[in-house]
Amino acid sequence: MSKSTKEQKFNVLYSEWVHPLFRFIYFKTKDQSLSEDIVQDTFVKFWDKMGTVGEGKEKSYLFASAKNLLLNKIAHDKVVGVHAKGQTESSVKSPHYDLEVTEFQQKLEKAISKLPDNQREVFLMNRIEGYKYREIAELLKISQKAVEKRMSQALSELRKIHNKI
Amino acid sequence: MNKINHTNFDNDFDKLLLQWFDGNLYGQELSDFEADPKFIEYKKIGDSANEIDFPIINQDSLLLKIKNQLKDNDVPSAKVIPLWKKLVSVAVVAVAIFGVMILFSADIIIDSHHAIQLSHALPDGSQVILNSDSELEYDNNFNQERVLNLKGEAFFQVEKGKSFTVVTDEGEVSVLGTSFNVLARDGVFVVSCKTGKVQVSSKNNSKIITPGERVRFSNGVATNIEKVNPVKIDDWTSGESYFERAPLQEVISSMSHKYDVEIDLPQAYHGKLFTGSFIHSDFQKASKMVLVPMGIAYEVTENDVLKIH
Numbered sequence: 001m002s003k004s005t006k007e008q009k010f011n012v013l014y015s016e017w018v019h020p021l022f023r024f025i026y027f028k029t030k031d032q033s034l035s036e037d038i039v040q041d042t043f044v045k046f047w048d049k050m051g052t053v054g055e056g057k058e059k060s061y062l063f064a065s066a067k068n069l070l071l072n073k074i075a076h077d078k079v080v081g082v083h084a085k086g087q088t089e090s091s092v093k094s095p096h097y098d099l100e101v102t103e104f105q106q107k108l109e110k111a112i113s114k115l116p117d118n119q120r121e122v123f124l125m126n127r128i129e130g131y132k133y134r135e136i137a138e139l140l141k142i143s144q145k146a147v148e149k150r151m152s153q154a155l156s157e158l159r160k161i162h163n164k165i
Numbered sequence: 166m167n168k169i170n171h172t173n174f175d176n177d178f179d180k181l182l183l184q185w186f187d188g189n190l191y192g193q194e195l196s197d198f199e200a201d202p203k204f205i206e207y208k209k210i211g212d213s214a215n216e217i218d219f220p221i222i223n224q225d226s227l228l229l230k231i232k233n234q235l236k237d238n239d240v241p242s243a244k245v246i247p248l249w250k251k252l253v254s255v256a257v258v259a260v261a262i263f264g265v266m267i268l269f270s271a272d273i274i275i276d277s278h279h280a281i282q283l284s285h286a287l288p289d290g291s292q293v294i295l296n297s298d299s300e301l302e303y304d305n306n307f308n309q310e311r312v313l314n315l316k317g318e319a320f321f322q323v324e325k326g327k328s329f330t331v332v333t334d335e336g337e338v339s340v341l342g343t344s345f346n347v348l349a350r351d352g353v354f355v356v357s358c359k360t361g362k363v364q365v366s367s368k369n370n371s372k373i374i375t376p377g378e379r380v381r382f383s384n385g386v387a388t389n390i391e392k393v394n395p396v397k398i399d400d401w402t403s404g405e406s407y408f409e410r411a412p413l414q415e416v417i418s419s420m421s422h423k424y425d426v427e428i429d430l431p432q433a434y435h436g437k438l439f440t441g442s443f444i445h446s447d448f449q450k451a452s453k454m455v456l457v458p459m460g461i462a463y464e465v466t467e468n469d470v471l472k473i474h
Contacts, residue, residue, distance in 0.1 A: 011228075014224075014228060014231075015224065018222070018224055018227065018228075019221070019222070019224070022222050023219055026219060026220065032220045032222075035222075036222055036227065039222070039227065040227060040230055040231055040234070043231045044231055044234050044235060044238070047231075047235055102213075104209070104213060105213050105216060105217075108210060108213050108214065108217075109217055112214065112217070123214070124214070126186055126187070127211065127214040127215055128214070128215070128217070128219070132187055132188065133183075133187050148183055151183060151186060152179060152182075152183060155182065155186070155207060155210070158210050159206055159207065159210065161210075162206045162209075
């Protein structure tokens with residue numbers, strides 16, 4: 001592969017996956033700058049490995065790689081405690097967003113940010129990315145049963161906000 | 166023991182609920198389930214979750230970081246090298262150090278190539294987002310004197326401190342600590358203030374603007390100060406350029422810089438005012454967003470040439 005063809009291909013895959021990958025990590029960590037770092041490292045690594053990743057396998061490679069980098073980073077920095085506190089509130093939102101947002105929406109977002117990481121990740125991948133349980137299972141390298149269980153737990157937890165309003 | 170709190174619902178409901186969220190219910194089963202009053206609460210959760218805004222990363226500036234890192238990684242690591250090669254490399258290092266010295270004593274120039282926008286942190290912690298095809302220059306004692314030169318368009322978020330001055334061919338902008346947008350290119354000089362207070366001067370004319378105000382100079386003369394939506398001032402930094410009563414030639418010029426294409430706007434349309442926006446990711450759509458509302462006939466050919474009739 002010539003350098004410029006490689007770069008072109010890289011740019012296309014980058015534009016296609018940069019946002020889904022960022023959200024994928026963000027759903028789990030709720031930490032914007034950490035997620036950005038992971039995405040950066042994922043693509044740096046991907047550049048070196050591009051020749052060995054088969055056509056059509058790029059997506060699962062990228063997600064697996066991002067997930068591993070995150071796990072390594074967590075093991076390395078022991079940052080779990082730091083971003084378990086939930087930084088969702090400080091996330092960037094358009095200024096008129098706050099006015100439009102309903103009380104229910106606020107409660108829901110708070111409840112989602114308090115879900116265990118594993119459940120939040122599955123719930124948001126389903127809702128925001130529109131992934132099927134089967135796809136989530138593939139990307140997270142867990143069984144579909146496990147995905148369903150986490151989704152079920154997330155839903156029954158989130159349902160409780162109806163009682164609080 | 167079942168860990169999930171199922172007290173309110175039977176297992177059948179849970180199974181159908183999971184299927185619903187997976188988009189796996191069809192026909193009669195789907196309509197029966199959606200009619201179930203217990204389901205309404207979950208539907209609300211599902212629908213509202215779709216509305217959540219998540220932070221968005223700046224795709225272009227991250228790509229730039231990635232490419233810089235790849236460049237750094239390209240530097241070969243130490244190996245055993247024959248003596249003659251070592252001598253050559255000493256010479257190369259000498260040249261490199263000399264080069265770096267030149268770099269240190271020279272101005273720092275940030276240049277956004279065509280169709281790329283980039284974020285840059287200044288030495289004092291202020292942030293600049295440079296639009297496509299623009300250039301920013303400052304020297305290395307910037308922290309002593311906050312002065313920089315701009316060609317093109319940029320949005321500034323200035324840290325509080327001593328005065329901060331942006332010099333352009335069209336005029337100067339001075340502030341203390343604020344955020345504002347400067348467009349200075351091809352005789353056009355437009356400054357919009359998002360927060361704080363901004364002093365704009367061109368030739369002998371000077372104006373102070375406050376949040377939500379925009380001043381436009383032509384040939385050193387300020388036109389009236391106009392109200393703009395402060396929220397929209399830096400919209401172009403997030404993938405879409407927004408205009409409020411802007412002369413059409415300015416909009417077309419901005420498009421042509423963004424997409425790195427030549428666009429010829431017939432004289433008859435100059436001075437027509439445009440309010441609206443165009444996106445940065447698709448030239449065809451961008452053309453449509455500008456020209457359709459203006460009722461101007463046009464065509465975009467296959468190789469992205471825009472012809473305005």
